[in-house]
Amino acid sequence: MRFLFVFILFICTALVPQMAFSEKANTIDELVASMDSSQCVGCHTEIHENWSKSWHAQSVTDPRSLRTFRTFILKGVDKNKNPEVKRTMLRDMCLMCHAPAAFLNASDALAEQIAGLVVTAADEKDAAKKEAALKELSKLDINCITCHGNKAPGGLPMGTWEPNTIYGPGDAKNPPHKDAIGFNTIKSETMKKSEFCMSCHHGCPPGMTSKDCPTQWTVYQEHYIAHGGTQTCQDCHMKGEGGASHRFPGIYEKEFAATAIDLTLTATPTRHFDHLKDIMMPAVVMNVKLKNNSPHDLPHG
Ligand code: HEC
Ligand code: HEC
Ligand code: HEC
Ligand code: HEC
Numbered sequence: 001m002r003f004l005f006v007f008i009l010f011i012c013t014a015l016v017p018q019m020a021f022s023e024k025a026n027t028i029d030e031l032v033a034s035m036d037s038s039q040c041v042g043c044h045t046e047i048h049e050n051w052s053k054s055w056h057a058q059s060v061t062d063p064r065s066l067r068t069f070r071t072f073i074l075k076g077v078d079k080n081k082n083p084e085v086k087r088t089m090l091r092d093m094c095l096m097c098h099a100p101a102a103f104l105n106a107s108d109a110l111a112e113q114i115a116g117l118v119v120t121a122a123d124e125k126d127a128a129k130k131e132a133a134l135k136e137l138s139k140l141d142i143n144c145i146t147c148h149g150n151k152a153p154g155g156l157p158m159g160t161w162e163p164n165t166i167y168g169p170g171d172a173k174n175p176p177h178k179d180a181i182g183f184n185t186i187k188s189e190t191m192k193k194s195e196f197c198m199s200c201h202h203g204c205p206p207g208m209t210s211k212d213c214p215t216q217w218t219v220y221q222e223h224y225i226a227h228g229g230t231q232t233c234q235d236c237h238m239k240g241e242g243g244a245s246h247r248f249p250g251i252y253e254k255e256f257a258a259t260a261i262d263l264t265l266t267a268t269p270t271r272h273f274d275h276l277k278d279i280m281m282p283a284v285v286m287n288v289k290l291k292n293n294s295p296h297d298l299p300h301g
């Protein structure tokens, strides 16, 4: 974990100077004003429903992430004797993938406020206060615009968001976006490629190997693509009926996770002679075959 922190710090230092910052936001509402997904829900009901059950829809508020952010703030930052280490590091080291909008556009004051909300949402005893903090933070979770408003997904830094624009896979004939909500629809060349997922599911500069940076991306490249694997991240994780599913199952969805392993057990009857008791006993010879169909290490997650 310590390695991870040091490493992420390295990436952030490498990236920050290249980023073009627009005006910084001082409140969460200001920050997410241009990332409002509620206008997509009415027409894309099913996609919205699947997304809302996915881990992406809880990328800040899922209890596992939230508790780890809390520990990072209280132990990693507050207890650190170096005055340079500030709570804004939550923004710079974690939120770049868990809440890209905050990484790109939250002012220092807002970043500190977000860190405070994380501690309240994780530790507060008063249920109403805890709930209120969670509600605020949920506005930062990865939503439709995080993925579809991004001009250059897949590239580091985390792309740039083009206002009033939807980037899509390009299969739709006449999406009514312009008339309905004033949005342009543009075909994105990366949307159907694994590179689209890489920006967040890798996090290391391109070209790094799994030895230095063991991520879903490097393992996929070296142990799957290099051995003839042909499926993209989307092929497996967005497989749906009549369109791409936005449920994004992973290791916590039992049925999906089970597709990773083919387990073949064969048992042949035999007999075993017990010398102590001087008797012949029935026994079996077992053959266990385990095949990993997933391009990831097992166990993982
Ligand atoms: C984690 C990133 C991500 C998020 C979040 C996301 N999408 Fe997508 N979406 C994709 C990708 C990638 C594709 C292309 C899949 C393919 O064709 O292989 C896609 C495809 C689509 C498509 C075209 C394919 C289809 O199923 O008809 C629509 C429409 C769509 N998304 C709408 C939405 C809406 C609405 C939301 C919010 C509720 C949303 N997306 C959230 C990544 C995302
Ligand atoms: C008025 C209804 C409506 C609204 C509002 C709407 N969409 Fe769509 N969208 C559609 C329809 C209809 C299609 C075309 C479906 C097809 O042809 O398969 C579409 C297609 C898409 C596609 C696929 C485009 C492509 O490149 O193939 C994406 C991505 C998408 N919508 C995302 C969004 C997002 C994100 C929002 C919210 C900002 C949104 N939509 C709001 C109706 C809507
Ligand atoms: C480069 C992008 C990136 C950065 C930076 C990042 N994360 Fe994540 N994080 C992810 C992705 C993608 C997942 C989901 C995939 C996975 O579980 O490996 C994830 C998952 C997690 C999980 C859930 C793990 C599990 O399986 O239970 C926690 C907790 C977490 N991150 C905390 C943090 C903390 C704390 C920081 C900052 C120190 C941080 N992350 C920085 C991308 C990132
Ligand atoms: C904007 C950054 C971002 C992008 C782009 C993105 N993800 Fe994620 N993804 C995350 C984060 C962060 C999490 C962890 C959320 C949590 O649980 O807190 C996650 C979680 C997941 C999970 C569940 C992980 C688990 O532990 O089981 C899967 C599966 C997944 N993503 C697949 C994909 C695929 C496939 C793509 C590309 C189509 C993609 N993601 C694009 C950031 C991203």
Ligand code: HEC
Residues within 6 Å of the ligand: 194, 197, 198, 201, 216, 217, 220, 231, 232, 233, 234, 235, 236, 237, 250, 251, 256, 257, 258, 259, 260, 293, 294, 295, 296, 297, 298, 300, 301
């Ligand atoms: C051949 C199908 C397949 C492909 C291709 C694939 N995955 Fe997976 N993925 C799985 C299966 C099955 C699991 C659950 C079992 C496991 O963890 O191996 C999984 C698990 C995951 C998880 C959750 C477990 C963890 O490691 O935290 C994430 C996140 C994920 N995949 C992201 C990706 C990304 C990003 C890509 C593309 C670079 C990708 N997957 C490509 C099948 C696939």
